[in-house]
Amino acid sequence: MSPQFTLQSLILRTAAHFLLPLLLIFSVFLLLRGHNEPGGGFIAGLVAASAVALYMFALDIRSAKRVLRFEPRDLLGWGLLFGVISGVPAVFMGQPFFTSQWLELTLPVLGELKVGTPLLFDIGVYLVVIGGVLLILLSLAEAEE
Amino acid sequence: MRLEVALPVIIPLFFGALTLILWRWRLAQRVTTVVGTGLMLLSALWLLSATWQDGILVMHMGNWQAPFGIVLVSDLLGAIMVVLAGISGFATAVYSLTSMSKRHEAFGYYPLLHLLLAGVNGAFLTGDIFNLYVWFEVMLVASFALLILGGERAQMEGAIKYVTLNLVSSAMFLSAIGLLYGLTGTLNMADIADKLSYAEDPGIITVIAMLFLVSFGIKAGAFPFFFWLPASYHTPQVAVSALFAALLTKVGVYALFRVFTLIFTQDVDYTHEILLWVAAATMLTGVLGAAAQFEFRRILSFHIISQIGYMIMGLALFTPLAIVGGVFYIMHHIIVKANLFLVSGLVYRLKGTYELKELGGMYRSHPMLAILFLIPALSLAGIPPLSGFFAKFILIRAGVEAEAWWIVAVALVVGLLTLYSMIKIWAEVFWKAQPEEYANRPVHGSAGSGVLYLTIGGMAALTVFIGLGAEPIYQIADAAAHQLLNPSLYIDAVLGER
Numbered sequence: 161m162s163p164q165f166t167l168q169s170l171i172l173r174t175a176a177h178f179l180l181p182l183l184l185i186f187s188v189f190l191l192l193r194g195h196n197e198p199g200g201g202f203i204a205g206l207v208a209a210s211a212v213a214l215y216m217f218a219l220d221i222r223s224a225k226r227v228l229r230f231e232p233r234d235l236l237g238w239g240l241l242f243g244v245i246s247g248v249p250a251v252f253m254g255q256p257f258f259t260s261q262w263l264e265l266t267l268p269v270l271g272e273l274k275v276g277t278p279l280l281f282d283i284g285v286y287l288v289v290i291g292g293v294l295l296i297l298l299s300l301a302e303a304e305e
Numbered sequence: 306m307r308l309e310v311a312l313p314v315i316i317p318l319f320f321g322a323l324t325l326i327l328w329r330w331r332l333a334q335r336v337t338t339v340v341g342t343g344l345m346l347l348s349a350l351w352l353l354s355a356t357w358q359d360g361i362l363v364m365h366m367g368n369w370q371a372p373f374g375i376v377l378v379s380d381l382l383g384a385i386m387v388v389l390a391g392i393s394g395f396a397t398a399v400y401s402l403t404s405m406s407k408r409h410e411a412f413g414y415y416p417l418l419h420l421l422l423a424g425v426n427g428a429f430l431t432g433d434i435f436n437l438y439v440w441f442e443v444m445l446v447a448s449f450a451l452l453i454l455g456g457e458r459a460q461m462e463g464a465i466k467y468v469t470l471n472l473v474s475s476a477m478f479l480s481a482i483g484l485l486y487g488l489t490g491t492l493n494m495a496d497i498a499d500k501l502s503y504a505e506d507p508g509i510i511t512v513i514a515m516l517f518l519v520s521f522g523i524k525a526g527a528f529p530f531f532f533w534l535p536a537s538y539h540t541p542q543v544a545v546s547a548l549f550a551a552l553l554t555k556v557g558v559y560a561l562f563r564v565f566t567l568i569f570t571q572d573v574d575y576t577h578e579i580l581l582w583v584a585a586a587t588m589l590t591g592v593l594g595a596a597a598q599f600e601f602r603r604i605l606s607f608h609i610i611s612q613i614g615y616m617i618m619g620l621a622l623f624t625p626l627a628i629v630g631g632v633f634y635i636m637h638h639i640i641v642k643a644n645l646f647l648v649s650g651l652v653y654r655l656k657g658t659y660e661l662k663e664l665g666g667m668y669r670s671h672p673m674l675a676i677l678f679l680i681p682a683l684s685l686a687g688i689p690p691l692s693g694f695f696a697k698f699i700l701i702r703a704g705v706e707a708e709a710w711w712i713v714a715v716a717l718v719v720g721l722l723t724l725y726s727m728i729k730i731w732a733e734v735f736w737k738a739q740p741e742e743y744a745n746r747p748v749h750g751s752a753g754s755g756v757l758y759l760t761i762g763g764m765a766a767l768t769v770f771i772g773l774g775a776e777p778i779y780q781i782a783d784a785a786a787h788q789l790l791n792p793s794l795y796i797d798a799v800l801g802e803r
Binding site: 240243245248255256 | 308315318319326328364365366
């Protein structure tokens with residue numbers, strides 16, 4: 161690894177260990193909040209990707225890949241697949257593609273919960289953004305090595 | 306709600322995502338691609354037959370009603386184009402099984418192929434002008450990546466020209482959409498057409514029409530904006546070349562047909578007169594450019610340009626028969642042109658070069674291939690009873706009926722020059738003996754070329770079928786032209802009876 165790439169900062173490295181889970185939780189929060197308020201899959205995906213990117217800058221590429229667990233390309237594929245699939249349930253209800261379908265659940269602790277296909281679509285966007293950004297970032301970082 | 310309208314777009318998107326997930330398994334990717342493009346072709350045929358029986362079909366995506374939501378509309382022209390995209394997509398996928406090397410597949414060939422097809426089908430089916438722009442971009446992004454697949458120097462050079470000119474075109478397209486939106490306050494094409502029919506100032510509309518003409522002209526490879534095409538089409542993998550030759554420029558032609566029959570019909574004397582000049586210049590420059598070339602794929606690339614001229618001629622004459630001719634020409638051209646590129650790929654595989662000077666003796670060594678070349682080549686030149694004859698015949702007859710003598714003369718001369726080019730390829734590649742110094746080049750040999758023969762043979766059979774069975778094809782083209790010339794059918798289908 162080239163010297164200008166690693167930031168030999170103890171503070172950053174220590175902080176990254178704490179920031180990574182925090183940022184990831186925050187990204188999920190943004191994702192779920194996005195339906196009615198500012199947020200959503202795109203911005204949440206960027207936050208999650210930047211969490212991994214921060215980890216990569218603080219440590220190195222290998223640890224970033226390990227912490228990601230999945231290949232970015234797979235995330236991209238699954239995200240796209242979720243996006244397409246979210247349009248399909250409407251067809252079985254006799255409505256045009258991508259008409260949103262809602263399911264209202266009453267759970268014991270949480271109370272009333274509305275789950276629908278837009279959420280699935282948003283998760284798809286979330287995965288596509290994480291996969292896309294990290295695919296670019298990790299390839300560039302690896303090329304620099 | 307008609308399911309079939311959305312399927313040709315959804316299927317390639319779905320299978321594209323699937324091939325992305327199956328990235329690590331080469332065999333699974335290949336199977337998925339052949340199955341996916343096959344299903345896409347079937348869904349396209351379903352769409353065409355449904356549109357043929359029930360008239361223009363509309364799907365309001367997400368149940369948001371037009372003109373506010375985005376609609377997918379399938380009229381006969383759109384459905385025909387989707388079927389042609391399905392045929393060329395399927396043929397390319399099968400052809401790639403042998404022709405695409407492991408290295409190229411590993412760069413994401415299959416996901417990109419599906420993305421390109423999704424973009425092309427989306428552009429053919431959308432009823433929203435901004436959505437059309439989006440599908441154009443989907444298609445372009447995929448085509449940029451396919452063009453440089455393999456990363457050779459010549460490919461980069463071609464891609465830079467291709468990307469630059471297409472970005473200029475996109476920017477112009479977008480500004481034209483902005484102006485149109487400012488004028489009408491809507492992006493739905495049917496709604497725009499409806500609003501413009503009451504517009505008082507045709508001057509500004511004509512200006513916007515010209516912006517669209519330039520933007521789509523660049524995409525279609527029309528004179529004087531065709532430079533990117535011969536600079537780039539001979540560089541990528543041959544399966545990619547074939548798919549590009551079949552579909553990309555035709556999306557531009559389709560867009561011209563769409564906007565200049567549906568939206569911009571206020572000042573036909575002016576706009577379509579310009580189109581006619583563009584058509585003549587495109588035909589001539591393309592065929593003359595081809596005459597000066599001695600590389601297999603470059604000759605074919607220049608011929609795409611001259612053929613685009615014929616299609617625009619059909620649109621420009623703007624009589625019922627001429628539009629029929631234009632639509633017929635598109636059908637004939639996509640099949641024939643893709644096939645010629647596929648033949649060139651097989652020749653390259655057997656001989657290791659595209660240079661006419663270095664080739665030769667193929668008639669003696671591969672008589673089957675020689676015949677399979679002759680069918681699309683003679684069809685391109687317009688020899689009866691092949692498909693190209695009927696396409697040219699309808700157009701020229703329409704020109705005579707409209708008493709546009711000079712364009713008829715140009716079309717006939719260009720037909721003759723096309724024949725010259727095809728005979729040049731025939732004489733150089735198949736007839737003459739191969740020069741000694743090039744005879745012992747290391748090549749792939751004929752291993753695995755059965756699949757390639759099969760694809761080429763299938764496409765050649767289609768050419769013969771369009772020629773011999775010209776009557777039903779003519780009737781479909783006739784009905785498509787009828788819909789194009791009566792925009793109220795389209796508008797009523799999208800916006801409902803008012």
